[in-house]
Amino acid sequence: MRAVCTRAISAILFLAAMCAGAEENEFRIGPKPGISSLREISAEDFQAVIKRLSIQTIAKPGAEPWENSAEAAALSAQVHENPELFTRLLIPPGYPRAFSRSDKEVRARVAALLGRSRDLRALQPLVDSAVYDPEDSVRLACVKALKLLEEPVAMRKLVDLAIARDYRKYTWPVRKSACTALRRYGDAGAVERILRELSYELAGGNPLDQKNQLRGVSSGLGSDNAMGLPSAPPDLQLSERDLYPVLSAMKELTGMSFSKNEKDFKTWQLWWSKESAKFKFQE
């Protein structure tokens, strides 16, 4: 009986101690912020990776692609240890921080490796290469790799590039390349996302477009434009693609164009409500 009492008391004390500990922990959940270490990568490391990528190996007809080989599996495991070693090989020669021997075959295989590894740290480099790489085969490999990552952030970043309003920084070729990447990515969510932005761009007119001025702007007594001064800026001589970046991206992405009513959001909305179920991106 005495032993039972002792055990019961010890259990109660243990319970009280744990509860007290839990209360204290409410205010210090998680680790303290640390300093991330930076790694220096030597040229020999890059050379070793390029050698293992076995670019020179001629694939036999009917053989499995290199991405499914054991060497690729070993390399993709290495991606998790040091992703920067591989992401820097994605940068085309001549660009900042590029390795001079990363030609298009190397970049395409590195993109495939990064996709196979499904490492999230490769997302931003893959998005950049999917849009900016000068070689179409590399851009395609990057988009395929992005699909393997299964991360919606990739689609959003591509949409951001496709509908960028800064027409000086993101020229039409860049935005068109992003649209191509989105088409290859093949996510209908991109169309819905652009459609949402299109509603803001088209509704009520465009203050920069002389032919499609804002509609229903208040002026006169009681308004904030009592004198009725015109609010249109001078004609900036902008092209249609720069005046309507979202509309241009939508047309490029879907291949659709409504000649007369293309600046009418209702037309786009009705089209999407009919086509969304069976919509397929054109190659």
Next chain:
Amino acid sequence: MHQLLNSKSQITKSKEKEKPKRTNPGCRAHSQFPVLCVWSFFGIWNLGFGISLYASDPNVLFEQFKDLGAPEPEKRKAAQQSVLQARSEAVPVLLAMLSPKQATDEFTRIGAVRALADAPPLTEQAAQTLAWTAVHDKYSEVRREACAAIRQLQDDRAIREVLRYGFAQDKNVCLAAAWALREIDDPRALAALIRGIPTPSVTANTSMPNQPLQPSYVLPVGPFGARMPIFLPQVGVTGVASDIGSPFTDLLKLVAGKDFGNLPVGWINWYREKIGDVGTAEREAYRDHRSARERMNLP
């Protein structure tokens, strides 16, 4: 004597016989069985309670959930599983992970927001935290993910909180809230903002009416359709307009990226076009079927 010795030996034999009885472990365990049961019960209870407390310890959960943003997909899946298993204990830890004091990385925060969105309904605190994250988080993708979660859940409390941030004194917070509202794209929030626009009040002081030198209108109301001049008295008006600007129009301008002025009518037109209620065909039909009175801009 011999008998005595015999009896003594018998006694000692009997004692020796008794001794093993006392030292028999089976019998002792049998006698102490209830004590052992209680011992083992408390032992197992302590162990189980300790394990459960350890498993629901916020620090332990925090370390497990940190893998929500792990680069390796296997770790991410395992962390998602652990969130699903510890549902009720998981929410406070996920909210703590979104705290600005935590040095969690971008994808961990994105994972935490997704985990919150996957466990509706949100608590009041969770809704407020999502709204805060949608406006204030230092990573743009985390803000966007929080907006996507709010849109997916259609959480009124979170939208109300984002709207509240839109009326903050700090212009940067207003801009961030406008960006979040545009990302959430909830028509109810936009309609509420338009409804909040005050109608400006205008005071007018009229002077004495003057007889005009020129007719105000020339209308075909004479005999045989002759055009007759209509002279109306003209009155000079001076007045003061108030309620011209409002925080609602300021926020709407930031959200829409366009300036339709301070009167509700312009914003209502914009809203109807934005939701696809009015298109080019409706606008043209309205323009073509206006009455003569309306074309002349008569009141």
